[in-house]
Each structure stands twice: as structure tokens, then as C-alpha cells.
Amino acid sequence: MFTIFLQSLATGILIGGVYALMASGLSLIFGVMDIANAAHASFAVLSAYIVYWFYVKYGVNPILGSIFSIVLLFIIGVALYRFVVSRVSELMAFTLLFMISMFMENTMVFTWTNLYRRIVIKALSRSFEICGVYLPLDRLVAFAIAIGAVGLLAYILKYTYFGKAVRATMQNIEAASLMGIDVKRIYIITFGLGIVLAGIAGVMLGIIYPFYPAVAASWIGLLFAIVVFGGLGSLTGTLLASLILGVANSLVSTYYSSSWAPMIAFLVLIITLWIRPSGLFGRILR
Amino acid sequence: MDRGLTRLTALIIILIVVIAAAGGGAYYMISRRRAARKPIVVGAALSLTGKYGRTGEWYKLGYELWVDEVNKKGGLLGREVKLILYDDQSDPTTSENLYEKLITVDKVDLLLGPYSSAIVFPVSSVAEKYKMLMVEGGGNAKKIFSRGYKYTFLTLPGLAENITLGLFKFIESLPPDERPKTVAIINAKDLFPEAIAAGAKYYCKKYGLEVVLEEEYPKEATDLTPLLTKVKGVNPDVLIGGTYFPDSVLIVKTLKELNWRPKIVFLTVGPAMPEFWETLGEDAEGIMGESWWEPTAPWPGVEEFVEAFREKYGKDPDYHAACAYAAGQVIEAAVKAVGEIDHTAMADYLRTHTIETIVGPLDFTEAGYPTLGPLLIQWQDGERVILAPEEAATGKAIYPLSSTWS
Numbered sequence: 001m002f003t004i005f006l007q008s009l010a011t012g013i014l015i016g017g018v019y020a021l022m023a024s025g026l027s028l029i030f031g032v033m034d035i036a037n038a039a040h041a042s043f044a045v046l047s048a049y050i051v052y053w054f055y056v057k058y059g060v061n062p063i064l065g066s067i068f069s070i071v072l073l074f075i076i077g078v079a080l081y082r083f084v085v086s087r088v089s090e091l092m093a094f095t096l097l098f099m100i101s102m103f104m105e106n107t108m109v110f111t112w113t114n115l116y117r118r119i120v121i122k123a124l125s126r127s128f129e130i131c132g133v134y135l136p137l138d139r140l141v142a143f144a145i146a147i148g149a150v151g152l153l154a155y156i157l158k159y160t161y162f163g164k165a166v167r168a169t170m171q172n173i174e175a176a177s178l179m180g181i182d183v184k185r186i187y188i189i190t191f192g193l194g195i196v197l198a199g200i201a202g203v204m205l206g207i208i209y210p211f212y213p214a215v216a217a218s219w220i221g222l223l224f225a226i227v228v229f230g231g232l233g234s235l236t237g238t239l240l241a242s243l244i245l246g247v248a249n250s251l252v253s254t255y256y257s258s259s260w261a262p263m264i265a266f267l268v269l270i271i272t273l274w275i276r277p278s279g280l281f282g283r284i285l286r
Numbered sequence: 287m288d289r290g291l292t293r294l295t296a297l298i299i300i301l302i303v304v305i306a307a308a309g310g311g312a313y314y315m316i317s318r319r320r321a322a323r324k325p326i327v328v329g330a331a332l333s334l335t336g337k338y339g340r341t342g343e344w345y346k347l348g349y350e351l352w353v354d355e356v357n358k359k360g361g362l363l364g365r366e367v368k369l370i371l372y373d374d375q376s377d378p379t380t381s382e383n384l385y386e387k388l389i390t391v392d393k394v395d396l397l398l399g400p401y402s403s404a405i406v407f408p409v410s411s412v413a414e415k416y417k418m419l420m421v422e423g424g425g426n427a428k429k430i431f432s433r434g435y436k437y438t439f440l441t442l443p444g445l446a447e448n449i450t451l452g453l454f455k456f457i458e459s460l461p462p463d464e465r466p467k468t469v470a471i472i473n474a475k476d477l478f479p480e481a482i483a484a485g486a487k488y489y490c491k492k493y494g495l496e497v498v499l500e501e502e503y504p505k506e507a508t509d510l511t512p513l514l515t516k517v518k519g520v521n522p523d524v525l526i527g528g529t530y531f532p533d534s535v536l537i538v539k540t541l542k543e544l545n546w547r548p549k550i551v552f553l554t555v556g557p558a559m560p561e562f563w564e565t566l567g568e569d570a571e572g573i574m575g576e577s578w579w580e581p582t583a584p585w586p587g588v589e590e591f592v593e594a595f596r597e598k599y600g601k602d603p604d605y606h607a608a609c610a611y612a613a614g615q616v617i618e619a620a621v622k623a624v625g626e627i628d629h630t631a632m633a634d635y636l637r638t639h640t641i642e643t644i645v646g647p648l649d650f651t652e653a654g655y656p657t658l659g660p661l662l663i664q665w666q667d668g669e670r671v672i673l674a675p676e677e678a679a680t681g682k683a684i685y686p687l688s689s690t691w692s
Contacts, residue, residue: 218506253512258503
């Protein structure tokens with residue numbers, strides 16, 4: 001019985017890792033620019049397709065494919081921001097990005113059909129056993145990447161000039177631009193980085209779960225809940241929120257009912273907005 | 287005044303009468319023969335565009351192949367068979383109107399059904415209204431057959447509720463001391479998987495197996511590890527999953543990650559597809575599923591059907607095409623047995639006789655669906671092996687599965 005509990009807990013933490021990986025890019029863009037990227041999950045799925053297609057059709061190594069996909073997504077992200085998103089208000093941007101996500105979904109259906117795909121990597125499809133608890137390697141890798149990505153971002157934000165500029169922009173955009181920070185450039189790069197994170201997450205998503213174009217829709221709601229729960233602009237908050245929701249999901253599924261598990265995220269979202277709108281670690285909303 | 291006709295006048299009158307009679311008779315004979323040579327018109331509407339367009343296409347191929355084959359054998363009742371086929375654009379209302387048109391304007395002699403339960407449901411009411419026999423291979427929702435209709439017949443070999451029947455037949459065929467005893471039933475929260483789970487529960491009771499866990503999960507659930515951890519904790523002998531393709535793949539992958547397996551893993555939809563093995567590789571070994579039809583099924587006529595299909599279309603048929611072709615076979619059998627086109631007599635005939643088709647021998651219930659149930663298949667070394675019903679088996683089962691994967 002105790003093994004079952006430990007297994008459920010470990011599973012929850014690992015699922016939390018996947019959540020964190022999926023949510024970090026969304027959190028970054030949301031926190032820095034106040035833009036809710038409704039197309040975030042769609043970019044992740046696009047990335048999964050790119051890697052899958054190069055891998056299955058042309059036998060391109062998935063790591064190489066991922067690098068290609070990530071570079072491509074950075075370019076798409078930068079172009080999207082430079083030519084579209086930067087020209088409209090934050091609210092308009094949300095609507096626009098939502099439209100873009102639908103456009104992307106339909107384009108993906110058109111290009112790659114609605115069939116379910118999976119990036120099968122033999123080396124990752126096994127698990128480690130510790131005291132009767134099984135830890136799947138693919139989720140461990142996703143977890144490590146999530147921690148790594150969040151850690152790297154935290155480091156960049158704290159110690160580099162770019163990071164300091166980003167934080168300055170987050171705190172006071174007018175003051176930052178008066179101090180000679182090229183706010184526009186900061187925004188472009190941040191948006192590109194956020195999409196890149198979606199791309200990295202997408203590759204892991206494609207390895208861990210079967211995917212199809214419409215799968216983005218079942219993620220985006222959860223991701224917004226995580227970002228709001230963790231607090232806008234706080235990557236630590238996003239990580240912690242992901243782990244809490246992952247574990248809650250797992251324990252509820254194991255001990256109560258799987259039908260209720262997805263409710264948890266939205267219940268948490270409602271409660272957060274009600275009693276602590278700034279989230280776990282968020283700055284106070286202006 | 288003359289009293290009476292002259293001989294000449296009488297002769298002329300007799301001649302006229304004889305010629306008229308002969309002419310009328312000849313006309314009658316000729317027109318009768320013409321009626322006999324008028325083709326028998328079969329009408330159908332299918333989803334050829336729209337949401338179900340891809341699947342609807344398979345039915346079209348099946349119907350057209352059946353018409354070809356029937357005409358090659360000299361048609362029905364000595365008359366050529368002609369097919370009128372409309373496109374319902376995957377819309378139930380359009381389909382309903384098209385069937386009204388087929389019956390009242392085109393005045394077709396026979397009906398073949400449309401595709402998908404949502405469309406068969408309203409269309410079967412049209413067929414019932416005009417008392418016309420409609421054989422369909424594309425809608426097996428229970429609600430279609432629970433309205434006491436007399437004219438709608440199904441060639442998919444069972445309802446969604448019957449999907450696990452083959453599995454239980456297989457379990458029953460095992461020696462009593464080797465039979466599994468406990469069952470866990472999980473299903474996606476959706477109409478079709480729910481029907482499967484309800485059916486499985488019914489059969490568990492009927493065949494004396496104990497259901498130790500029943501659970502639903504959201505259709506869009508991305509990770510099933512927590513649920514399967516729970517199943518592992520209960521440790522049943524059989525896991526039955528009312529699944530679609532993605533969750534069926536996810537369940538097998540997750541079971542491997544948890545390094546646990548019950549004696550039987552039975553999942554729906556996914557295992558019937560070639561993509562199942564392509565996605566999972568050797569991890570799919572031993573997984574059971576249902577199949578409405580297999581090109582390897584040993585039913586009479588299957589080989590010839592597959593060959594003719596390949597020759598005509600250059601690809602292999604799937605179960606939709608087979609069920610469409612079987613619908614043609616059922617109509618053919620009914621018309622031949624009754625000897626004329628009498629819809630009530632044909633429907634009565636179908637209810638009381640076993641019809642041999644390429645999807646198996648079909649015994650229809652009063653409601654119009656067959657009791658055969660789908661085939662039970664198991665993945666073995668990249669092939670789908672048929673295990674049940676016994677008369678269709680193409681191999682021996684891997685049973686029980688080892689409880690760990692390594």
C-alpha cells in the first residue's frame with residue numbers, strides 16, 4: 001500500500017516536471033510582457049511534429065531535429081512578435097494569438113493529418129526501479145530539462161545584462177527606456193525565448209505522449225492555471241505550481257477518481273484568483 | 287334491305303378482331319419482357335465529403351464492388367443492378383432528405399444504409415416510414431435498435447456493447463482452473479467507451495468474473511500513470527480498457543513503465559489498427575483487442591473479396607468496406623430467397639435465417655443487429671492473430687502474459 005503511495009507521489013512530481021516544462025515559456029512571456037500567449041501549446045505541438053517528421057521521414061536524429069526545430073521556432077517567434085504582436089495591444093494580442101493557434105491547428109491537420117503520432121525513442125522508453133517505485137526515463141529527462149531551463153533562465157535574469165534589462169523592463173517600462181534599455185529588443189528576444197521553451201517542451205511531449213494537432217487545446221487551459229497559480233513573472237512560482245498540481249492530479253487519480261483530477265487545476269485557479277490574485281510568488285498586479 | 291352482314295363484311299370484322307387481339311397480346315408480351323429487363327435500382331447516401339468523408343469513401347468502394355460482383359453473376363432476379371449514390375456531406379438532415387428523395391422521386395427498389403450512427407439514426411426512421419428494407423454497415427449505436435423498428439438491419443457484427451464478447455468467449459474456452467477471476471474495467475469518459483464498459487460489466491456477471499475496479503478517465507487525459515498505479519495496486523487478472531487510439535497506446539506504454547501486467551490486457555479501437563504495432567513495436571506483443579473484420583478471417587468469400595478489391599482499387603480493404611460489401615450480400619440473399627422485391631417478406635426472411643457474409647455468419651435479432659460479436663485479436667510478432675470466435679481462430683493465444691515486462 002505504501003509503495004502505491006510512493007509511486008503515485010513520484011508520478012505526480014514527474015508529471016509536475018512535464019507541466020513546468022510546458023508552462024515556463026508561457027510564464028516568461030506573460031510575466032515580462034503581460035501577453036497571454038494563447039498559441040503556446042500549439043507551438044509545442046508544432047515542434048513535436050517537426051521533430052517527428054524529420055525523424056520518421058528522413059531519419060534525422062531527434063536531437064538534431066530538435067535543434068533545427070528550436071532555431072526555426074525562434075525565428076518564427078521573433079518574426080511573429082516583430083510584425084504582428086508588437087503592433088497591437090496586450091488584449092488584442094491574446095485574441096490574435098488565439099486565432100493563430102486555431103490557424104496552426106488546422107494547418108497541422110492539413111499537413112500531417114489528424115492521425116496520432118509518437119516520437120519513439122527506444123533509449124528513453126524504459127524506467128528505473130527504486131524500492132518498488134518505477135521512474136520512467138522519458139519523464140525524468142523532461143523533469144531535468146524543466147529544472148535546467150528554469151535554472152538557466154533564473155541565472156540569466158539575475159546575473160546578465162540582458163536579464164537585468166528584462167527585470168528593469170518588468171518593473172518599470174518608462175524608467176527602463178529612459179535608462180537606455182532598448183525595450184523593443186528586449187521584448188523581441190523574450191518572445192522568441194518563450195517560443196523556444198515551448199519548442200523544447202514540445203519535443204518531450206512528443207516523446208512521452210501520443211500527440212495530434214488538437215492536443216494543444218487540452219493543455220492550454222491547464223498551463224494558464226499553472227502560470228496564474230504560480231504568480232505572473234515568477235519562474236520559481238511556475239515550477240512550484242506545476243509540482244503541486246502534478247502531485248494533486250496524481251494523488252486524486254490514484255485515491256479518488258481520475259474524472260476529478262483535471263478539475264483540481266481549475267479549482268486551484270479559481271481559489272487563487274479569489275484569495276490571492278498575485279499567485280504564490282507573483283508581484284502585486286498594477 | 288339486306289338482312290344481316292355480307293360474307294365480306296363479316297370476314298373483315300373477324301380479321302380486325304384477330305389482328306387487334308394478336309397485336310395487343312404481342313404488345314403485352316413485349317412490354318412484360320421489357321419490365322423484366324429494367325434494372326433493379328439500389329439507392330444510398332454516404333458521407334463522401336465533410337467530417338466523415340474519409341470513412342464514407344470506404345463504404346462507397348464496398349457498395350460499388352458489390353454491384354460489380356452481382357452484375358458479373360447475372361444481376362438480381364435476372365435484372366441488372368444499378369446504384370444511385372448521393373453525398374450527404376456528413377450531415378444527418380441532408381441524409382434524411384436524400385433518402386426521402388431516393389424513395390419518392392427516384393423510386394429506388396432497394397436501400398443501402400448511410401455511415402455513422404448519428405446519420406443512420408434519423409435515416410432508419412425514413413426507411414421505417416416507407417416500410418423499405420435498409421441494410422447498413424455503419425451505425426451500431428444501441429439507440430438505433432431500441433425503437434422496435436422492423437426494416438433496419440446492421441452488418442457490423444455487433445453493437446458497441448458487444449465488443450468484449452469475443453474476449454469472454456475466449457475466457458470461457460480456457461480450462462476452469464486457468465481462467466482469470468478478477469477484472470478491472472477502465473474507460474474514457476465518452477459515449478462509445480462507456481458503452482463498451484457497460485457491456486464488459488454485463489459479460490463479467492454473465493460469465494462469473496468479479497469486477498474489482500471500475501473507473502472512468504477524461505477523454506483528453508494526458509497522463510494515465512496515476513490511474514494505472516491504482517489498477518496495479520488492485521492487481522486484477524484482466525484489464526479491460528474502453529479506449530480510443532491514443533489512450534490505448536498510452537496505457538501499454540505506462541504499464542511497461544510501471545513494469546506490471548495483468549494476465550490479459552484487452553483494449554478497444556487501438557489494437558485493431560496497424561499503427562498500434564508501428565507506434566509501440568514489441569511492447570504491443572500479447573495485447574488483445576477487438577476487430578470487426580480481418581482480411582485473414584476464414585469466412586467464406588473473404589479471399590475473393592480481398593482479391594477483387596485489390597484489383598479494382600489497388601489497395602487493401604478495411605472493415606468499413608467489408609461491412610458495406612456485406613450489406614450488399616445481405617440484400618442479395620434476401621431478394622434471392624423471397625424471389626421478388628417484397629420488403630416485408632425480405633425483412634422477415636432476414637430475421638429467421640443465418641446469412642453467410644464476408645464479415646461472418648449473421649444471425650439477426652428481432653431488432654435487426656447481428657449477435658455474432660467482433661473478432662478477438664491479439665498482437666503476436668507484428669501480426670493480428672484471431673483468437674475468437676473459435677471457428678475463425680487463426681492462431682493460439684499468448685496467455686497468461688508474464689506479470690513483469692523484463
